[in-house]
Amino acid sequence: MIEVAMTRTAADDLPDPYRLRLPGPTAVPERVRAAMARPVLNHRGPEFRGQLATAERLLQPILGTENSVLLFGCSGTGMMEAALLNLLAPGERLLCIVHGQFGERFAAIGEALGAVVDRVEMEWGQGVDISAVAARLEAAHYRAITVIHNESSTGAVADLAALGTLLRDRPEILVVDSVSGLGAVPMRQDEWGVDVVVSASQKALMCPPGLGLVSLGAKARAVVARHTAMPRFYFDFRRALESASKAETPFTPPTAHVAALVEALEMIHAEGMEAALTRHQALSTALRAGGAAIGLPDFTRAPLRSSSVVVLSVPPGLLGGAIVRTMRERYGSVIAGARNRLADRVIRIGTMGFLAPGDILTDLQQLEEVLAGLGHPVEVGAGVAAAARSLHASAREAGKTVVRAAS
Template structure:
């Protein structure tokens, strides 16, 4: 079993992705490899398609790529843009900034609406900006895992109802952990990755494509594309095939993950994520680590807690790992040192949350932070869970 150099405790991966893989899914990825073009693979891909569409909230095809979340973010843009076209980016964290940068690298003219980190984009500000130019695409992040803020996709989608502008959304850390209604909210492309609430190893990317987006994707005047060409993927998806060699083992894992999600039931999965994230957030607040950002847009899949001075996040993350073999995250951006981030996605339990808070309290105390009362974080979480 993996351990830190000095800790006797079992290894606990508590990042906001990649996450710890449930044993049934890990075992599924170890099945013998099968013919990636054979009838047995088509059965697997057909089941994945049928089970994953409800997570997107769509009846549109969901395309599969051997790629990370960033890879399918690029795929969403390279298939709808021509160099020089205008993109409106709603950025309220690290991954919104990344989405905008990908568009710039593809030659788009990018306008950015910057929201304060921790707060979701304001639909009224977006509405006003849309009146100033004709945008090929509006891009944003559903669940900004760097800040813990969730975008109101329904409100943004309503603004685009009568426009040619395509609505592109990164839900890498949101999908399967919170509700997403792509068709109802008029989102044209949603992208996600395998390593977060889908509970699989990194390496698979998915993109769902609306009919409105498909009409643009099929044009020949878009950016140059080959491996990430959605035209190739769309031509094979109804045959339950992939355009290029698929990561067979990862698809076995996704198949098993989707079965587990549907066995529990989507409403139950979403309610559990909210319940556990609320409890962890309450425990952090009780320990003297206030929730970062706007509570009205708080994530269900990651808890972002502010670190009070004179503490810094780095020593907390280090102590949690070296002493308790528990891996949580700080920030690799302008919030560096100011926040800690803990994932609340996948098949985690109440026990995981209470363990997080127990180790966090011990780490804070060891670093000189005086908590209000022994066990107060765990007690606050238990009260939230009742």
Template sequence: MPPRAPVQRRFPLRRTASASCRARRTPRPRGSARCRAGVRGTSTTRLQRPRASRRSSRRLQARARGTARAPHARTACRRAQCARPEPPSRRRSQPRSTRARLIGPKCAGAGRREAPIPCRGAPSSEGHQRGSRRGTRACPNRPKRPRRAKRPRRRTRTAPRPTRAAPAPGARATVPQAGRRAAARRARQRTRRLRPRRNPMRHGADASSATRAPAHRSPATARARLTEMAEKRYLLTPGPTPVPPEVLAVLAEPMIHHRARDFKGIYERSLARLREVYRTANDVLLFTASGTGAFEAAVANLTSPGDRVLVVSAGNFGERWAALTRAYGADVVHVRLEWGETPDPEDLRSALAEAGDVRVVYLVHSETSTGVVADVQALAAVAKDAGALVVVDAVSSLGAVPLETDAWGIDVVVSGSQKALMCPPGLAFDSVSDAALEQAARATSPRYVFDWERTRKAQAKLDAPFTPAVSLVKALDVALGLLLEEGLEAAFDRHARLGRACREGVKAMGLQLFSPDEDRSAVVTAIRAPDGVDSGDVVSSLRDRLGITIAGGQGDLKGKIFRIGHIGWFDVFDITTALAGVELVLADAGADIERGVAVTRALEAYESHATV
């Protein structure tokens, strides 16, 4: 076998290609990329276009050379002979891009740039173009080249880590910076735990450190950590009060028009149920407002500037009656009692006799700022004897304690939806007698939205003078249905037992009551804060730590008392929850409280007075 000629590149390096062109003294083709750039020995193809495939680069180089669509001589020989594959050793020694360009010595025109003459049996340039498409072989008789096996990855040995020498006895061991950070992180994780882990060795801690809680954490701090993530909310205020799920579901229903026939039926049924709860045959006028709106309607429709009225106040809402009547220019006779004191009918009789001609007497049935429920029946009888109209604030008492509007001779009873009626805030009610409507016709105080006559005429046609709170009226209809389904007498008994259980639990803790200890005080229980404890701190701690919302003191009683409401959608377990929270908060505040006795005593008081 004759020796092979030295391997030449089909497309030599940049300088070689330029030198070969100069040696042949043949002008470079105009279509050449190098000639277009005007630079010899440099390739502009790689700078001016993106990297193409191997086949495309061959064609571009062939076009630059002027030999496009012509197979190489050696390629033609291989297609014709299909016998002499290149030795594997030579193929492995060259990269693939170079192997495709090798020129054998036995091919005609080896090493030359002219278009070679095809050998016998070699396909034409068109056949070469068709045969070089993807999925076809140019020479099917030629055996396939064996795939080169992947070389095993060479693994290099790394030097072993130097072992750290043990410290001398008595010397302080040095810990790397990363080790110190990890140790500090593990220490913080151990201090976060409030109780030992079940398997301390699994978490990388020794058994001695994991079998006991951290010594620097007090039980009060641990309880605070346990309760600061509370997500349940308990509303035990005098108002607003919790809303039953049935009422909440009605609030989520689609909106309807307030002039539609469907709403007229709901409106009529709600007014009828209100008269049943009020225990009256008189008109009950409905306003879109809070309870204070009902207050103002009772003042604006009954008083004229200069009229003499009498107000009995023993708390915050009695003071509101006095402020409203003064705002409308009335001559106010203010019978002011100490906050927490129960009004006496004889004191009212003396005040009426001393005042002379009194047009209207304003009373408070349930004073939620102090927890006092007045004897409205006796007070109303004294006022009627003096020839005055009687107006009663029953915002928190309507539906919770007995109230007989017609039987007790009460002319006007004001109330709201957000307390014992188990509705969200937003609706106000005034029940008005015929005598009150006659007085309203003579009154000269300005009023528009709260005009009784305008509202009464609209309700007679099952309509409202203005756009009402449609969703709240629908919710009121459902809530009143729940209350009447339970029965008013059963609801009154339930509220009395809840109030009794709350008071007995408070007394079992050793605390003092601010509200009277009587069954009539069934709306809210007012409690004096222990010495050295601010009632505002008790309220905020219950809200923030346990999710229990109660009410604090108002006016001069702020910081001195806290109040637990139990009207509306309540049961005994709401009372025990509130009492347990008060025990916890006061014990953490340092008060001398015996744990657990309040809940036990409250349950006993609730069950002992149950009616069969």
């Protein structure tokens, strides 16, 4: 008899239960995980071509576009870099709208690629000042403008319709990171005049990390077609667009991830896109209401607030890191703090993906007990009650009960 030595894995050290409540990656539904375990397909065969075409067809209404949707094996940051590689020629100017950590990341990528990067800084937690962007456009010419649709470090959502109107008749390309927004926050790429949208699989699209996507409008495709852009090979959008016309990818794609994505997209469409957006908004509104009731007010002050992540201010005398650590140690609930200038000042909890009201009520019940244990005066039950009232009001307004994504 052959004996197999049993070794411990990282999974053996997970708390039980383990609740992934980050602003991404998010919990993956069982049927999506099961889709990844199906037989591996020939990436040049008819079965995978059909799967790739289905993924594009189901993504287009979520993006609000008729454009081709290109898939790559990478993270959201990979797609941010890929977009700039394909749009910028060496030495061209890039204007980065910075209203949080990921706006800073876009600027850092541009600088690493050798672009001349200017930043228009906004106060973190506030929205994008369109007049400030317009003033910068009058002062200099840029090849592209970058903005984060849903800034998950602050909970602020950019007004893409206003930015699209500003840039529609100008030569600059509007590049939008909607990694943490797509599927939870409205996106109308064609209607709003967004030239490039990049996103990824691991947030509201309910899939594991590893799959990036990009949608290019006509203005962007004309710039991508230039031979003067940055050196590019794997991330060459020209190759990808040519392959997409044949329902293929230029290089070997992560086929199991595409199978998972199709499964998740079918769940979203079974729920209905508007219903999914309404659910995300109801859950995030309820969590904000519950947080305010226990002394964790909303950090976000932008006119448009995220439906995929709630950023709560930590009261004086407490540290965000202590709350995060205690939530994991006591309950196995993994929430986020901040690894930037907001460190220990905020906690962040995801409200995207495969979630229902019970998830939010559990978050608040646990937070109440953690805060009390850390010495913060809190009326136990106040947060849960406030969230329940908010959920009831949202359900009445929508005319139906807020439920989990279709299983």
